[in-house]
Amino acid sequence: MLDRTTLNLYRRLLKYILPYKAMIAVTMLSLVVIAAMEPATAMVMKDLVDESLIAKNPDSFIQMPLLLAGIFIIKGFAEYFSKVFSQWIAQKAILAIRTDMYSKMQNLPFAKFQSYGTGNLMSKITYDVPQASNALSTAWVTLIRDSLTILALIAYLLYTSWQLTLLMLIVGPVVAWIIDKASKLMRNSSKAMQKNMGQMTHHLEESLNAYQDIKIYAAESYEQKRFKQTGSELLNNSMHVTKVSALNVPLVQVLAAIALSGVVYIAMQMSAKDLFTPGELLAYITAMALIFEPIRRLTSINETVQKGMAASESIFELLDQPDEPDQGSNKIEHLKGEIRFENVEFRYNNSTQPALNNFNLVIPAGKTTALVGQSGSGKTTLVNLITRFYDTTQGGIYLDGENLQSLDRNHLREQIALVGQKVTLFADTVAANIAYGRADIPREAIIAAAKAAHAWEFIEQLPQGLETQIGENGSLLSGGQRQRIAIARAFLKNAPILILDEATSALDNQSEKMIQEAMEVLKQNRTVIIIAHRLSTIENADQIAVLSQGQLVELGNHRQLLAHQGYYSGLYQQGELADES
Incomplete structure (x- = not known):
């Protein structure tokens, strides 16, 4: 998912949020808190079984519910701050990107401006920028939050039983290979979608400007056919991305489920031999179950990342165009006009x-x-x-x-x-x-x-x-x-x-x-x-x-x-x- 090209694009995209370091720090702290609350939930489940249900420790009757409620309250506040601040950062960055793109459009050489066409330039602003926006808001928050969550849960699982955890991690390379293949397929289709969107915007602008000509030449059917053809191509490429994404998620989940089933079987055998307390067994299974959702989100966010990276390529391709040449610096004070x-x-x-x-x-x-x-x-x-x-x-x-x-x-x-x-x-x-x-x-x-x-x-x-x-x-x-x-x-x-x-x-x-x-x-x-x-x-x-x-x-x-x-x-x-x- 994060190959060298993607990383370079993302690094360049992230430069637009660097001026907001304080907000980034608060968001990152919130994401760390969210990640830490996941293994904390599993730990509370362990004490809930061992201390409350089995040992019947009266102190735990009050402590466990309060701890459980505290975890969800802290997690709720952290999720609120992470979402609000990340969106604020992303919208500031999007404003800066749009401003840079508009400035670039104003300073393009006339020939290059004409070669792009108004429809394609409009598509870059109206379609590509929101795609990049998702990669700057939803995607990076999900990547960091869920990666930290998975690392925190794996750390807890290794602490509880490193042998079982290593067995579970065997499927990791296979999952990575599936995600990598899906990324390449979705990136290519996303580029094609951007091209289709530019063509559609161009056709739309052309037909709206030529409304009278279309009427007088009775060309409504002809224009509708052209528009539908472009729309059909966009539909096909959109569905290709959807199909790859839809297949990607369940494949990863099936592999994770197989690994989970094997680990649960072995863990129950160990519990039967008193190598695990009932609480440790429940905590281990809870931690494993909690990994499923961040893995699913990380797999799903791949579609958003690839669309955002394809859009970023389109955006930076425009921003990298040289400005209208102006090597001159002389001025004529009293112009005659010859x-x-x-x-x-x-x-x-x-x-x-x-x-x-x-x-x-x-x-x-x-x-x-x-x-x-x-x-x-x-x-x-x-x-x-x-x-x-x-x-x-x-x-x-x-x-x-x-x-x-x-x-x-x-x-x-x-x-x-x-x-x-x-x-x-x-x-x-x-x-x-x-x-x-x-x-x-x-x-x-x-x-x-x-x-x-x-x-x-x-x-x-x-x-x-x-x-x-x-x-x-x-x-x-x-x-x-x-x-x-x-x-x-x-x-x-x-x-x-x-x-x-x-x-x-x-x-x-x-x-x-x-x-x-x-x-x-x-x-x-x-x-x-x-x-x-x-x-x-x-x-x-x-x-x-x-x-x-x-x-x-x-x-x-x-x-x-x-x-x-x-x-x-x-x-x-x-x-x-x-x-x-």
């Missing part, structure tokens, strides 16, 4: 073709640059590189002459406001979403940002205004309202670099015109990068960079590019640039 791409190449991990190939472009400071191209041309990749969600494979990107990788990552992102096509809002108030992550923002500044984004007109109509709860991802707002909240957030950040990735795609023409008017104010003295398909959004840009298959194919303003009759003109004529004004 961005220069020099011979940049970038390739995604799962792709054989580069997303950008020998890419060169200068985005002037304080000007508006629009990125245009068909899907897959590299527009969003440029944004991901500027924000350092990814780092270049080759070449360099320079901000005011400083290589992005030499800049402090947090400092760089403080200089950028990003409004993406996929708006992310939080289940909080309107005000909290506009001032996201900044609790010290005055209410007047939030209102000013909302007005600048033309969001104030609908915010005023909400039941509680800025304090209105907007639901999960802003589900209580329309698409245009959600996008204006996100734009207001960018206004409030007031960063020198503004990136708009299809930021007005969910707005109607009237709302977009209002936003564009506000943008003209926001654009002043800022470097603005726009990705859009609406002609009205990009035609007034200072320059338009036209991309195709990861390369810059044209550069100029709207009139220059149309007059050139090249790639941009072709996109315009094909309707790729929609004129919805």
Whole structure:
């Protein structure tokens, strides 16, 4: 059960409880008291028979019941303290593990975060952590308490008759072999269960997010089949663990019972020859019987330990991932905002073709640059590189002459406001979403940002205004309202670099015109990068960079590019640039 791998995992898991040494000491003392009370019970039984029933010692008539009651009272108090304190320690450790995991998730490299998938990461927090929690609370208390109890009872049995006790211990190696085999089988199945749980969480999240699509394509049966298949795999692996655990316990009990029967037979023969007093015989049999329950619990707890260790492997696999790289430490005090791409190449991990190939472009400071191209041309990749969600494979990107990788990552992102096509809002108030992550923002500044984004007109109509709860991802707002909240957030950040990735795609023409008017104010003295398909959004840009298959194919303003009759003109004529004004 406790092989080297398990011990290493458990040792690492136990580091989370080391700060609570005083509580651990009280818990350990309670467990020692519980273990000591078991042989004490057998000893009282010996005197009860020999002194009270046979010798009829009048003093024992009062002493024996009081001793027996005292043992159970002391044991009861010790069990209470051990359970409460061990649970307190475990919950503190679980809080620390969850905090570390959440922190790690926040600091994962973007590519690694995407490779895990939201469902798998959620499964680690919601399923793996409680499994590890059981190994930190129930399991370690049971292991220590019952191991000490068995040792205390064996010590008493050896003291009473070492010959009989050695005979009983013959089955020990066989029991250990059974437990070891069961441990390996349960560990493998527990790992498979964790994988199934991650898949199930992923399917669940996917189907809930795609609720409308499932309905419109009548794919309910298809999704139910996928979910049931994953659930069936989880069921099979769960039952495999249950079967192994269920067989493990009775096998050990049968072996212990056979050994007990043999020892009882010999002990009765010895008692018949006056080698045992009746009290000693009863005490010996009582002590042997008391060993059964801790052995059963130790065998049963093996399932909890193996599930906890499999969960711990999953947890530590995440915690051991390197953080998002940030070797840079430089900061730019007076940022102008010129961005220069020099011979940049970038390739995604799962792709054989580069997303950008020998890419060169200068985005002037304080000007508006629009990125245009068909899907897959590299527009969003440029944004991901500027924000350092990814780092270049080759070449360099320079901000005011400083290589992005030499800049402090947090400092760089403080200089950028990003409004993406996929708006992310939080289940909080309107005000909290506009001032996201900044609790010290005055209410007047939030209102000013909302007005600048033309969001104030609908915010005023909400039941509680800025304090209105907007639901999960802003589900209580329309698409245009959600996008204006996100734009207001960018206004409030007031960063020198503004990136708009299809930021007005969910707005109607009237709302977009209002936003564009506000943008003209926001654009002043800022470097603005726009990705859009609406002609009205990009035609007034200072320059338009036209991309195709990861390369810059044209550069100029709207009139220059149309007059050139090249790639941009072709996109315009094909309707790729929609004129919805």
